[in-house]
Amino acid sequence: MKIRTITTGISLQSPKEIEKIRQAAKFNQQVQIIFEEQGYEVQTTRIATNAWEEYLATSSKTEILSEIQTLEQLCQSLDINFFNIGYANQPESIDIIxxxxxxxxxxxxxxxxxxxxxxxxxxxxxxxxxxxxRISEETENGYGNFRFCAWANCQPSIPFFPTAYHIGNTSFAIGLELGDLVMQAFTQARNIQTTEKILQLLLEVELNKIAVIAEKISEKFAIEYRGIDTSLAPSLDKENSIAFAYEILMNGKFGHQGTLAISGMLTRVLKRVSVKICGYSGLMLPVCEDVGLAARANEQTYDITNLLLYSAVCGCGLDTVPIPGDIAIDKIAALLIDMATLAIKLDKPLSARLFPIPGKKAGEMTTFNSPYLVDCKIFTLN
Incomplete structure (x- = not known):
């Protein structure tokens, strides 16, 4: 089991609060060392702030952009590679994104x-x-949308980006990569009932170990610990693909009958682990971040409507989904509104990170040049 992220949240009143950002970066480094000394691989450390409209309240777009560029330069000087400025909640602010x-x-x-x-x-x-x-048209292969999403009903202290934002005093939360434990449980049992019991036991043992360390860190540094986001973060490792794990239990491929039931089972387990949980704490199905999900997308065993259906019983919505570059804005908006409708009706956090691919149509392959994404066929939209 890997630690996907240690995310520290801070509240800013000004982008010039250099010392607060510096302290958060130092804290992340110390926490990473503590977990690595306990034998855990820590993939990333991150910082998230309150909504940027609260501390970049200047009237000029030019000033806002200048402040954010200066903020990025500070982060780079402190070896911070992931910095989230929170969310926008006004149309004129979203227009600047x-x-x-x-x-x-x-x-x-x-x-x-x-x-x-x-x-x-x-x-x-x-x-x-x-x-x-706009982001799809103004960044190479539309990759800029990796750093932006729209969300509904999401609470603060989600450790995963781009949804992460913070409220209140400095705190930290942890996101994990649990694909190896899921694969272990799925290979030990060949039916959904037994798998649920085995996975529950595995997660109880392993996540409580993480929680004990985190509580000690919180006490040592006097920084609030918000919990573990138990979400199944994706893996580019074929052996730990969530889609291929499903298929151990299914008489078919991911997207076929039985996919919804397994999604519901996984979410039940993730939400009832006896540790302090935060964030989504559900199943993530990010198409371009999982080798198996990408492979089955290429075979068209599922579509965007299926992903929305699975979101009703599990994860974080529509994540890293490639769509045609010439898609109309109205159609993108309709997808976002469908996602928001589910989030509000079911009172759960959902987000949408969509990748219109410029110059490409449904059925063509993406050509990302990224260590974080795997290529797959662009989804068809009706």
Whole structure:
């Protein structure tokens, strides 16, 4: 089991709070060392802030971009490779996101398009669709959308990017990569009932070990520990692909009958582990971040409608889904609104990270040049 991320959240009143950012970076380094000394591989450490509209409240887009570029330079000088400036909740702020994305390389952000209290923000959804389209056209192969998503009903302290944002005093949360434990459970049992019991036992043992270390860190540094996001983060390792794990239990391939039931089972287990949990704590199905999911997308054993269906019982929504480059903004907005409808109706956190691929149509292959993504066929949209 790998630690995918240690994410520290800080609240800024100004982008010039250099010492607060420096302290968060130092804390992340210390926490990484502690976990590595206990035998864990820590893949990344990250910092997330409160919503950037709160500390970049200047009137000029030029000033905002300049401040964020200066912030990125500071992060790079501190060896920070993942920095999230939180979310935008105003249409005029969402409109600036493509410019932020284009002028930075390690800055992540998101947009809020609804929650349980206020419902769907249709204007924000449309502006987010415009941002997704612009980012795809203004970055190589549309890759800039890796650092942006739209979300509904997501709470603070999600450790995974780009959804992460923070509220309150400095705190930290942990995200894991649990594919090896899932594969272990699935290979030990050949039916869904037994698999659920075995996986529950495995997670109880392994996640409680992480939690004990995290609680001690919290006490030592007097920094609040928000919990573990138990979500099944994806793997580019074929042996730990979530899609191939499914197929051990199925009489068929991922996307065939039985996929929904396994998705529901996995989410039940992830949500009832007896540790402090935070974030999504559900099943992630990011198409371009899992070798098996990409392979089955190439075979068209599932589609975007299926992914929305699985989101009803599991994970984080539509993640790293490649779509045709000439898609209309209205269609992107419709996908976002469908996702938000599920999130609000079911009172669960969901997000959408969509990749319109410029110059390419449904059925053609993506050509990402990224260590984080695997190529697959572009999805068909009706």
């Amino acid at each position: 493509p410019d932020i994305n284009k002028s930075t390389s390690i800055i992540y952000c998101s947009s809020k398009i609804g929650d349980r209290d206020s419902g769907i923000n249709f204007e924000n959804a449309f502006e987010s669709a415009k941002a997704i389209k």
